[in-house]
Amino acid sequence: MLVIEAGPDGRQEPGISIPGRKGSTLGSKYDWNLTTIAQPAANNRVFAQNRGKVLGGSSALNLMTWDRTTVAELDAWEKLGNQGWNWKSLYPAMLKCETFQPSPAYGDEGVGTTGPIRTVINRIFPRHQSTWYPTLNNLGLQTNNESLNGNNIGVSTQPSNVSPDYTRSYAPDYLKLTKKNLVVKVDTRVAKINFNGNTAVGVTLENGTKLTARKEVILSAGSFQTPGLLELSGIGNATLLKQLGIPVVKDLPSVGENFQDHIRIQASYQLKPEYPSFDALKNATRAAAELALYNADQRSLYDYTASGYAYFPWTTVSNDTATKLRSLVEADTTLTSAVDKVKKSYLSPPLSATVPQLEVIFSDGYTGLKGYPAATSPLFGIGTFALIGVVQHPLSKGNVHIASRNISEKPIINPNYLSHPYDLQAAAGLAKYLRKIASSKPMSDIWTEEYEPGNAVQTDEDWKKYALANTLSIYHPIGTAALLPEKDGGVVDPSLKVYGVKNLRVVDASVIPLLPSAHLQTLVYGIAEKAADMIIKQTRK
């Protein structure tokens, strides 16, 4: 087995391994630093689309949220025509990758016990987070202490993919399980897949070297670059390929289409001085002291990752909002694709009760677009916490395609963010609800000022403007090489093999046909485990 990775091996990089330095590698040499094209429905903004360019890919850059979608959402994959892809098969595959460190904050169901990825409930528990459960309980949401077991609705404390020694646990941990039959080539970029007729026979590297595959080629370049590699290799929309002068191996117009992403919106609050915040690390002296503790293997603020999560349906916000949004979506006669129909069904009973539409994360320290107060500002030094809201099933869909035959040119990414009216109303309504959460007892007792968006935002029109200017991606692009029947826009079949060619599979987030109500990594590991099973079975035949 040969693994080819364009980026370096980042296992010695503290910005990757130290949990509390999450986010510090964004924009660095470990990031592909992709962006969208200007998004007309979102004030023409260009959105960041960070992606890991390092061994482990985006699992080296991610924010270590470790959670899981619902039974109904994975069973929907099978109903879409993907035989064998359901909760029953994906749940054990997801559990297989993980070893959870038991904690009184989490029950027994929903966590793995034997896999290479280590997970913990973070030991840094900000004092003000003690308001998380009672506040959401007061707003009608039940406590759910086993939120990774297929029912994620409720208010929870969730794990992070962090080892008990407080280093990031991520894809390269799998290398510890491998034997001599694996070679890893880092800093090596694949430029295209080579075909003999319609059989994949190997790859050409960026420097022109050709490598032959004895059995098959597996493409795992992620939702932005897998479609590009397919197109560069002659698999994609024949019209586009011909325009770019690429010989067509298989006309597959769905390559790069069906792009979906979770959108997020955030609010942040200035804490009363008696509640120490993660923002303390903005102070260089304190940061050095905490880093010294971390390096001495002692409890440190640098251990921190978020652990407070809530998933809930629109009825938790209000019955009125739930009814209005359901009517808006049901009246939309353009939502006719197989995937859109499933998403539509999530807003109506019975699924509207079990498939959450919204997520809120309690995140200590500043997160937002306005920026933490500058060192010259009198506000520098304040402690804040953020509520990050995520819309689980946006209806806007976009695409990603290559711009030219040059592998070095960045892809054209067009998510069409906020282009569906549901998405804008959802983002605005969720932002407004974040204020309601923060203003409810006992959370209302821990802060003095709403730092962002602030008191100027009051009317529904204001919330809409706030959403237009502040909605971001939460880095969950999927669907661009979808696991679906070819007639419904599929690129891969239930064996993850690309339609119309031989010996070529895709195994990454691009195969996920529709967005789950969860962050993506547990699902991506589960897909990989299931793929490994299929490949081993096929090889041993």
Ligand SMILES: Cc1cc2nc3c(=O)[nH]c(=O)nc-3n(C[C@H](O)[C@H](O)[C@H](O)COP(=O)(O)OP(=O)(O)OC[C@H]3O[C@@H](n4cnc5c(N)ncnc54)[C@H](O)[C@@H]3O)c2cc1C
């Ligand atoms: C900033 C950020 C935060 C996130 N936070 C979370 C979180 O907290 N929890 C969660 O569950 N999910 C999170 N995610 C999402 C999750 O990490 C991704 O969904 C997941 O890693 C996707 O896996 P993938 O295999 O599809 O792609 P990737 O992990 O992106 O891997 C693709 C790999 O292919 C390599 N590659 C690309 N092109 C080539 C080429 N031509 N030749 C050779 N190699 C190539 C890349 O360098 C990369 O290593 C986050 C993602 C990001 C970017």
